[in-house]
Amino acid sequence: MLSAFAQAFRTQDLRRKLLFTLFIMAMFRLGSFIPTPGVDSQAVNKCLAQQSDASLLDLVNLFSGGALLQLSIFALGIMPYITASIIIQLLRVVIPRFDDLHKEGQTGQTKLTQYTRYLTIFLGVLQSTTMISLARSGNLFAGCSERVIPSNSVWTFLLMMIVMTAGTGVIMWLGELITERGIGNGMSLLIFTSITARMPSQLLTIGQSGKWGAVFAIIGLMLLVSIVVVYLEQAQRRIPVQYAKRMIGRRQYGGTTTYIPLKINMSGVIPVIFASSLLAFPPMLAQFGSQDSRWVQWISANFHQDAWPYLTTYALLTLFFTFFYTAITFDPDEVADNMKRYGGFIPGYRAGRPTAEFLRYVMNRITTAGALYLVIVALIPSLAIIPLHISQGQMPFGGTTLLIIIGVGLQTVKEINTQLQQHHYEGFLR
Missing domain, CATH: 1.10.3370.10 (SecY subunit domain)
Structure with missing residues (x-):
């Protein structure tokens, strides 16, 4: 795998695609640390320090790279898109029209992708509304008395909902940019980035506790x-x-x-x-x-x-x-x-x-x-x-995370090898 990446960096076209992919992944991680307007960052950090066990929203927090419980602009992460994609696939069994679109080839797939985007934004509105309501009521951080959202204004609620939903749309756009101009499947690589970003800090936390x-x-x-x-x-x-x-x-x-x-x-x-x-x-x-x-x-x-x-x-x-x-x-x-x-x-x-x-x-x-x-x-x-x-919250990996990390890694390496072979054939024909 490492030899494939080394050889890819020596190829100008693949090097440009890899650097573009790494840049988008860095932008995605940067957005995970920018707080949503109306959120008290200090109160959020205090509440996070009091959380000893795994959160009930740990699965969504996992796919957002920890951005969910920090209430950042990318708090919802890639989860609305994953849910929308799964729902569209399941609707093929219920709605014959969706199954017909799947069989139409590229034209039908384009329409299904458009439906997935619309459903992603709709789910982003629902999930952002739920998250803000949980944070305001104090149920997002169990046992924490800090007010993470000091204002009870309706306008603050609407602004936070719009920003979080827009963050979901930006993540979806970043994933599509990687798919079109970079290496590998964009959505899968963003999930890969979210999961792996938390592992070193969790291992360090366990080590600092003397274990x-x-x-x-x-x-x-x-x-x-x-x-x-x-x-x-x-x-x-x-x-x-x-x-x-x-x-x-x-x-x-x-x-x-x-x-x-x-x-x-x-x-x-x-x-x-x-x-x-x-x-x-x-x-x-x-x-x-x-x-x-x-x-x-x-x-x-x-x-x-x-x-x-x-x-x-x-x-x-x-x-x-x-x-x-x-x-x-x-x-x-x-x-x-x-x-x-x-x-x-x-x-x-x-x-x-x-x-x-x-x-x-x-x-x-x-x-x-x-x-x-x-x-x-x-x-x-x-x-x-x-x-x-150790507690479940301290465990740096789960069955889901390993399956995703290894699956995305294998898929990315296979695509790099395919493009390397194509590049060598083109060089030979020239």
């Missing part, structure tokens, strides 16, 4: 899990496909052999994000209930990240969403119909329904292995805090 042994254990665990994730993320089952020979006029077509690559983890990190998001709702609802209520006390006692009810529900939700999302993204009937249309078949299986049943059988077995792999990776950080004697 340097835990720091080295965490680093070793991260390397071990990273090796496993890299291996399994690239693992795939290749289904051989043969195409029959066809004579059209005087030309012969087909007669080739290829394969269908079925990844073990076809759903990516989406199931873990879905499961984490759903598990954040019960504690958030409990904040608005009476502390004397039994359901509030039960949620407070059992829905924290080192309790067995929480971990069991987390595992079951991850399993469910893995099968659910894989069923949405991969349709065996559609693949079998496309193969039949172009004269393709799997050796030993007739084209059409038998091929679809075979693909469905293989996908169920592969998805089972992929779901178990996601559950194990997602639960390792939560289980590791018990022997390390």
